[in-house]
Amino acid sequence: MSIEQIINLENYPINNTKSSKYSELVNYTKKKLKEDGCCVLPNFIKPDSILRMKKEIDRNLGKIYFTSDKHNPYFTKDDQTLNSEHPKRIFTVRQSGYLNSDDLEKDSDLNKFYDLDEMLKFTSDSLEVFPLYKWADPLGRNPYSIMHTDHYFPWHFDGNEFTLSILIQKADKGGFFEYCPDLRKKDNENFDEVRNVLKGDRTRVKSLDLKPGDLQIFKGRFSMHRVTKIEGKTSRYIALPCYVKDPFKINKPEHSKQVYGKALPIHYERENIQGDGLTEWIKKI
Numbered sequence: 001m002s003i004e005q006i007i008n009l010e011n012y013p014i015n016n017t018k019s020s021k022y023s024e025l026v027n028y029t030k031k032k033l034k035e036d037g038c039c040v041l042p043n044f045i046k047p048d049s050i051l052r053m054k055k056e057i058d059r060n061l062g063k064i065y066f067t068s069d070k071h072n073p074y075f076t077k078d079d080q081t082l083n084s085e086h087p088k089r090i091f092t093v094r095q096s097g098y099l100n101s102d103d104l105e106k107d108s109d110l111n112k113f114y115d116l117d118e119m120l121k122f123t124s125d126s127l128e129v130f131p132l133y134k135w136a137d138p139l140g141r142n143p144y145s146i147m148h149t150d151h152y153f154p155w156h157f158d159g160n161e162f163t164l165s166i167l168i169q170k171a172d173k174g175g176f177f178e179y180c181p182d183l184r185k186k187d188n189e190n191f192d193e194v195r196n197v198l199k200g201d202r203t204r205v206k207s208l209d210l211k212p213g214d215l216q217i218f219k220g221r222f223s224m225h226r227v228t229k230i231e232g233k234t235s236r237y238i239a240l241p242c243y244v245k246d247p248f249k250i251n252k253p254e255h256s257k258q259v260y261g262k263a264l265p266i267h268y269e270r271e272n273i274q275g276d277g278l279t280e281w282i283k284k285i
Contacts, residue, residue, distance in 0.1 A: 029126035037219040044215035065261035066097035092154035137250035158220030172232025179225035
């Protein structure tokens, strides 16, 4: 599968980095990310490619690992030394499933997309992160996330600073992506405002109604976010290609088992922690 068969190059010429249109595109994404921590590029993926991805998911529904558990916004254990109103002690039920990266088909459009050098460079230019790498995690590098009727992914922060997502199939109702831009910073967890959002305050909440084919670039380590409850019969499918600043760091074994249903030898070999001091969790919606 060629880049021309997957990406809408007429609107997003990421294969022509010397062109003025590419410069304009990158300037736009940088501006949106600085303003809001989020940038959506409509119809980035061609409809035929989206259809092939949807069919790939449909063919492999039996391989999806579904989980339902309670977590706080940081995916940490309950700390009873804290006040009961502390956000680290507010737990909500999450339901979601993943078609792991190692279960994607050999000719998967998502694999082809993820491995494009042009996509890696465009992401790096947009985020102004140099160098940027493909993720070494064999399960989480580019999975599909699936949410069925009544599934809900509660408020949380990501462990990795940024996330890419491509909506493949929209739910009949619900399944909106909501976020609070820059709710915390490296030197300030801002627990009071996090608690306010968890308790229903929508002052800082923004909502996105993504469409199939839209590419979203999002800084999820500092902006708390969620996916609202899925309603209706149609499931929500989304692709999650993940590029990283550290080519060595991958998910911890326990977290990998919790989210993907298993841990591989590499997860035990590369156990480590984040270096910025913020409460830890390596994953994305």
